[in-house]
Amino acid sequence: MKKTYLLLAALLLASGLAAQNPTAYFMEGSTFRSQFNPAFAPLRGYINLPGIGGMNVNLSGNIALDNIFFARDGKLVTLLDSSVTPDQALRNLKTNNLMGLDTRINILGFGKFTRNHKNFWSFDVNLRANESMNLPKSLFEFLKRGQEGSIKNFGAATEAYLEAGFNYSFPLLDDRLYVGIRGKFLAGIARAQVNYDQFDITLQQDRWAVVTKGTIDMTVDGASVEPDPETGIFEFGDIDYKPRKPAGYGFAVDLGATYDILPNLQASLAVNDLGFISWNKNSTVSGVSTQTAEFTGVAVSGDGTESAPDFDFEMMKFTQTDTPKSAKMLRAAVNAGLEYELWNHWVGFGLLYTARFWEYKTMHNITGSVNFHPTRWVTLTGSYSVLNNRGSAIGLGLNLCPGWINFFVATDLLLTKHTPQWVPIKQSSANLTLGLGIPLGKRSHRIAAYIRENDRK
């Protein structure tokens, strides 16, 4: 068995970071905010510092690091370690253990208000990478208890692409409704997916057997594989690639709107990443694993013995198949918010629902937040999130946008127990949003409380 694969799976499961950062959603003035809803705009035009203009790392799942790793005698061991009893290891695992990791790194970004200080456009280039994984509990029941059975529906998917987006938002209905749209051109860098629909293990006294039914797809420029000439089999490590250009192209849109129900009560709704990437067939390697291996013992008689292939639990062996042309949908997200402002926009209370459609499951998140705006260039946000009806997270955010810098940071890692590597231990999701830029151009006149006399030009 390619045990490294399982380790990677365990590490990915445990890497515990989360998708769109709910703490940053109500962080007024942040240049990153329009990524949640294209109808949002910062308080002033800007140009991001290349590479660090806006970074968002976001993981959501239904298990936490301390479900995967256990401290034992000064060492950190995985749940597969012999010092972790099956009961301890399996106690907190779910039927399906899910993890989704979403990373967005802004490479280039700038935006500007038009002459009316309300219409806003921006352009940004982002590197996007996301992974999702499902490891069913039955897999760990086999590994911890040696319990035979049928393990279904486990796998991992990952994709990376560049997006170049143009965003435009504008007011309607006498400024009560803002509508925003971002059109995104996508250039696929790489994608890979391994799925097992069937992984049956039999561990009987007279028969050990393994039956696998899985698929692999990997797309990256220059991808090729040379299967073993005798068996026609290839393994993951046999795939060669020489990326020089994108392996696929696509298009997506973000659609959003905000609506002032009352002067101090604003509702917002956005659907992001509605689109697809059409991956190049010639850059894709596909394979199926339909292995049936069994060992019933060597039969010896006066006629001699019959030889058979060695029995192993090896599951990562594939037979190459033709690759169909594949257009893959992006993992769309829905953000719906409600914010009520008090005391001349000094403090606001927000409620946010987000849903992200991962490969294996849709992850839901509800967040309540309190947002302080002591002055128009400072926003402090505190949030509390309920994740998929399970864990919770307390987040803190800060946005500074005085006249010479845009800086924002939001995370739910500060107040939770975390590793020295900043991975939360008990929390099943984590978020970090960070960015640095330079304010430029006209200021926003969308928020009446922030309009100053000397801004009117």
Added chain:
Amino acid sequence: MKKFFSLILLCAVSSTACVDLEYDLSKISTDDIAIGDESSQFEVPLLKVYIGMGELTDVDGDAIDAVFDEADIWLPSQLPDKDENGNYFVSLSRLADDNEYVDGLLSGLFNQLLSDSERLDQMASLLQEKYFEDFSPLFPGTSQAEFKAEFIDQYANNEQKRPQLNGKLEELARGYLAKLDVDLPPISYNVDRVELSDDVVDMLIENLDGKEVAEPKNTLHMAGTIDNRLPFSATATPLFMPTEVTFTAEIEANNDANVLPETRIFADDLQTIVRGLTIDINVHVDKYYPGRGFDRGTDGSQPQLSIILHLIKRGALKFDL
């Protein structure tokens, strides 16, 4: 501004205070990954040895079924000993060593020859076919073709000659029955290799406790069953060369589930076995159940002894990441 920096400082302190050094991901240990735990038990198929009738001979090379078919004729139907299930048997060791026991059997045989014409016919046929030369001095002028009828007639009707005949029968019977109590010639098989991958073998042996451990928890044993279709109980002793692994199993007659004793083996033993081995099987027949006959199957290919061996791994399976 002072408040602002205080807040930043507070956040920094909070984040530092929340670091749990026990969960340092740079110190992950994957040295002791295992499937199952100390209470686990895994059973792995290993070998199936099928011994056919053609491989079972006595020391003279005669087929074992023919040897015991003849023994059926030399033994009376009424036997003195019963096993715990009420089945009559003869003890082969007593046939060789216990004259009184053999006297009793022969007395029963002679009585049966007088009262059971079918048995007398069988005996006469055997003598005609195989022992004519031994009896010809007692039947001068009788050809081998005429022998059977003459023997039956003389044995049944000639009381004066019968003791002579019984004397010869006793001589032949004692000799024949005594030589049943010997070890069958060893049956030998070569196995090129056992098709378990190195990974699977490593899983089984990597965490085994050594011989020096007083109360071992991670152990490996060889165990199994023997399906014995033969009408005799036996003692089988397989030797798995080049290892020194061996065990002795008591096998009941006509029993498809004789349980073999668990035999502890060690890492070197299994590594040697999977690379190829020679199995020498010594069989010593203990008790014979006359009259049951041999089940040769429809085409004569029916294995008479099927030794099904498996491994028992107690404790977790080692799993290298």
